[in-house]
Amino acid sequence: DVKVTQSSRYLVKRTGEKVFLECVQDMDHENMFWYRQDPGLGLRLIYFSYDVKMKEKGDIPEGYSVSREKKERFSLILESASTNQTSMYLCASSPLRTLDTGELFFGEGSRLTVL
Amino acid sequence: AQSVAQPEDQVNVAEGNPLTVKCTYSVSGNPYLFWYVQYPNRGLQFLLKYITGDNLVKGSYGFEAEFNKSQTSFHLKKPSALVSDSALYFCAVRDHHTGGFKTIFGAGTRLFVKA
Numbered sequence: 001d002v003k004v005t006q007s008s009r010y011l012v013k014r015t016g017e018k019v020f021l022e023c024v025q026d027m028d029h030e031n032m033f034w035y036r037q038d039p040g041l042g043l044r045l046i047y048f049s050y051d052v053k054m055k056e057k058g059d060i061p062e063g064y065s066v067s068r069e070k071k072e073r074f075s076l077i078l079e080s081a082s083t084n085q086t087s088m089y090l091c092a093s094s095p096l097r098t099l100d101t102g103e104l105f106f107g108e109g110s111r112l113t114v115l
Numbered sequence: 116a117q118s119v120a121q122p123e124d125q126v127n128v129a130e131g132n133p134l135t136v137k138c139t140y141s142v143s144g145n146p147y148l149f150w151y152v153q154y155p156n157r158g159l160q161f162l163l164k165y166i167t168g169d170n171l172v173k174g175s176y177g178f179e180a181e182f183n184k185s186q187t188s189f190h191l192k193k194p195s196a197l198v199s200d201s202a203l204y205f206c207a208v209r210d211h212h213t214g215g216f217k218t219i220f221g222a223g224t225r226l227f228v229k230a
Binding site: 004033035040041042043044045048058090092103104105106107108109111 | 124149151156157158159160161164205217218220221222223
């Protein structure tokens with residue numbers, strides 16, 4: 001089974017702190033994604049990556065950056081955390097195939113609270 | 116722009132009764148449609164998908180979904196609900212315009228199954 005592991009389930013940070021959220025997948029998937037989940041808004045895409053060192057902005061990239069130095073690892077960085085970044089963060093991966101129609105595989109989520 | 120709508124924030128059903136969770140979509144071209152489920156404090160799990168072929172798609176845990184092109188709908192169904200089906204359900208569509216990299220999610224529908 002595909003396993004997507006997020007390093008922290010729960011984090012509490014202070015405004016202005018730098019925050020790292022780590023995600024590792026073990027199925028050699030090319031694509032990796034970071035979403036945030038907020039009640040009533042569903043999941044919104046922050047960034048995605050389709051290859052090592054490649055990254056693309058999603059729908060809400062402001063205030064975030066990402067790093068993909070190795071194929072299996074995709075990190076989300078909050079350079080200076082703010083209270084409006086309090087949310088559930090979900091990492092996902094999927095394989096890249098021509099005409100890929102496959103589903104996403106999600107981690108358990110990281111619930112971040114910024115005080 | 117491609118989008119997904121889940122018109123109900125919450126659905127209540129008695130155990131043993133059939134359930135339906137509604138989803139409508141707006142896409143250009145042929146849609147790739149998905150349903151995911153999220154149990155409390157967990158990541159999303161894939162339930163089923165429609166790519167092409169039979170309009171009735173069967174998935175995990177006894178769920179099925181019916182694709183209706185004329186009504187642009189992809190409703191999730193189950194003939195007999197269980198208390199353990201209580202969860203948050205997300206409908207999603209794959210965005211072809213970004214090379215299939217992006218998955219767009221609805222806001223989610225919370226299902227309560229009462230014993």
